Amino acid sequence: MDVHFSQEALKEINRIIAQYPKERKNSALLPVLHVVQKETEGWLSPETMDKVASILEIKPIEVYEVVTFYTMYFTKPVGKYVIEVCQTGPCMICGSDHIIKYLEDKLGIKVGETTPDNIFTLRAVECLGACGYAPMLQIGEQYYEHLTEEKLDQIIHELGSKHSDKY
Amino acid sequence: MKVTIDDISIEVPPGTTILEAARMIGENVPPTMCYYSKLEGSGGKCRSCLVQVTKGSEKDPRPMPKLVASCRTTVMDGMEVRNTTSPDVISARKSVTEFLLINHPIDCPICDQAGECDLQDLSYEHGLSKSRYDFKKRVFEKIDIGDYIQMHMTRCIMCYRCVMVADQLTPERVHGVLNRGEAAEISTYIKKAIDNEFSGNMIDVCPVGALTDKTFRFKSRVWFTKPVYAHRDCKTCSGKVTLWYQGAEVLRVTGRKDRWHEVEEFICNDCRFHKKDTADWVIESAAPVSRHSVISQNHNVYEVPVVRKKLQENNKPE
């Protein structure tokens, strides 16, 4: 399967590569993977990773090693919106358990699962650096803080209703 | 440079590590599970060779605050090191051994590495008799890495040696360390055979039974086979090997290993997997086996008894 990236993505990749010395092209791997993952429905297939390896002139295994190390890269398909709820100490004492439970019930899925319509994936993650504004979650690049049940309803409605009447 | 390990002093060239110095002394050598002198950048990971530096150097005699990995710490002039004479070192080594074993399957009875396994040696010396880990052990999805090498990820202790072999001896590495933390594993990610002229060396460098020789699989136990030095004219490698005989049959070919279980020279896959006939080889001599090794059972034990016999003769009361 051939993998193609959009012109804008290629432009962005080249901009990123230029930030590093010429002979250190491979240093651009992490930011390039972020750009690519957005291009390819939010996850990285082996073909995509091989393509990245050829752009950065490294061995495919070096890309696999990196992708599986970091938690922000997905190696399997995910929903349109990945909801990541922080569950570490400071959030826990402010009620993150309840937030997770509420979302599980609301979406009808368990942590780690994706809704059947492929819109939401629910994950429990470790500290996102918003301890003072707990409980909190992240969707894409956006942080949602000081969560309450009403706020969760609103977030799910706002994002989900664009794609399905269910939300 | 002078370094003192467990009250024994030795002069070593600058740049020598504490571990190499200990090997030069030849006694009380810290165990090594990940360090391999022939592989650049190896060591520092398993933490079984930790030692205590009680005096940094002549110039700066302060002791080091933490235990250090002897394989990656170079000696300074006047350094004083405690290995087996330090209770802290012994206790740390005991912990490291326990950590290495909690997820190890301990399937030695069906493991081809048994008898020449570094983890067996380590647990014999530092392990507890009973496990305190009462959870399910870690398992991995099995992967097939080709016709010659058998991989058992559950036995792996993450020494990274096989990754370094692939990096340093072969043209293109196709396997590596995937995932992180306790989920880390050696894998090719996509199904792929590890196939190149020197891949078989991964078997020799593996300290445990994670990578074993498929052509020797379940054929025998290492202590039933007899190691013999032999060589042949080989275009790709030095052709200097150890043949492992059972009766007249060559069951296995490996590189020649020294006292520290490291190969003297890496050999090619042709010598290792395809030359299993005595006619392929020029036989040199019986390979030396260390007296404490289980392989010495049922065999002549070389070297040491000879020395001892001489000693006994010399010391005979007149």
Added chain:
Amino acid sequence: MGLQLLLEHINKPEIETIDGYIKHGGYRTLDKVLGKMSPDEVTEEVKTAGLRGRGGAGFPTGLKWTFLDKSTDKPRYLLCNADESEPGTFKDRLIMQKIPHLLIEGMILSSYALGCRTSYIYIRGEYMFILRILEKAIKEAYAKGFLGENIKGSGYSLDLYVHPGAGAYICGEETALIESLEGKRGNPRIKPPFPAVSGLWGCPTIVNNVESICTVVPIVNMSGAEYAKIGIGRSTGTKLISASGNINKPGVYEIELGLPVEEFIYSDEYCGGIKGGLELKACVPGGSSVPILPKHLLLKESNGNPRLMTYESLSEGGFETGSMLGSGGFIVYDEKQCIVKNTWTFARFYHHESCGQCSPCREGTIWLDKVLYNIEHGLGKESDIDLLWDIQHGIEGNTICPLGDAAAWPVAAAIRHFRHEFEYHVRYPHRVKDEDHVYQPEMNYRTA
């Protein structure tokens, strides 16, 4: 409000733009330093100021700078560590989000002092929205000629880039950060060699926390000697404290080092007391890695003096009765919080974040996680408490990088000060039982 050196203008309108920042005195240090002071003079100011690394270890920043190997003709690099991931810490984020030019100004000064031609800000991947803010600010700085070739005609040139991580706490360790910036797995390197000699791409490299680098700006503005007058003893200057947990006013506060802990918790100027009028039970004063302290040890030193927010006072008594200032992640627990559960979430965190390179950390952190899970969920045994102690002892000090220590300390401290809670859990399991009985590692690792 006490003295504000970093956050003074944080709420001013348009402070995030370069014009707004300049309006409030921003970038005036460039005129003072570039071409007027030698790099060594800048370093000397930072040394005189007594600035200690704000990332957690508290190592003197100026001294660290002097370790940079200047004997080679290789390029040198300054890396800003913005991989803020320590649970309880969210101070760097505030600066970068609200007042990004302060960091850029600090980067210019520090890079100048170190003789770097190129510098990078390594920011955690989850802060992608902050990366956009920083990149926009950097663009503005280039447009004004504060970055790039020949800055303000001084002959000094600097390129500044932002590099995102991708979700790994371990990349806050300086050598792991370097590996990650090189496009590899975030495995910490075995030291020596230290980064100051051989770091990024084998070149001499200094890694500093965001707050440390920002603090260089007020130091240059007011002179190191003046800065050293703030604070107490070897804890000079101001420090950002991220306050979270069961308090009335969680958030980031800039305090003068030397403020009594009691005042910090109860004063309306800061945390504003415990939420809901409950009692204070315990506190983790410096991010999840440092030992937790019960109320009586938190407010008073072992000699009866009030405990102060300084590096020395918080660590008074060693780990027996003290803790550490660390990164300033101040997590407060009220009387209703369960220390066992909290310790378990921390253990789970370190299990999740261990890179897996060295055996004590790889195997020890998951073991701690599992045993603590059992105790918390009513499946523990009396002997598990001693087992936990042995495991943490086996990890501490025996690992490649400080993550091992960070995983061991919270467990040790929780057992040391709250052993009775662990005993309660194993003796009366039916009172703490959850419906979930089986340990599920999938629950917290690579769930998607």
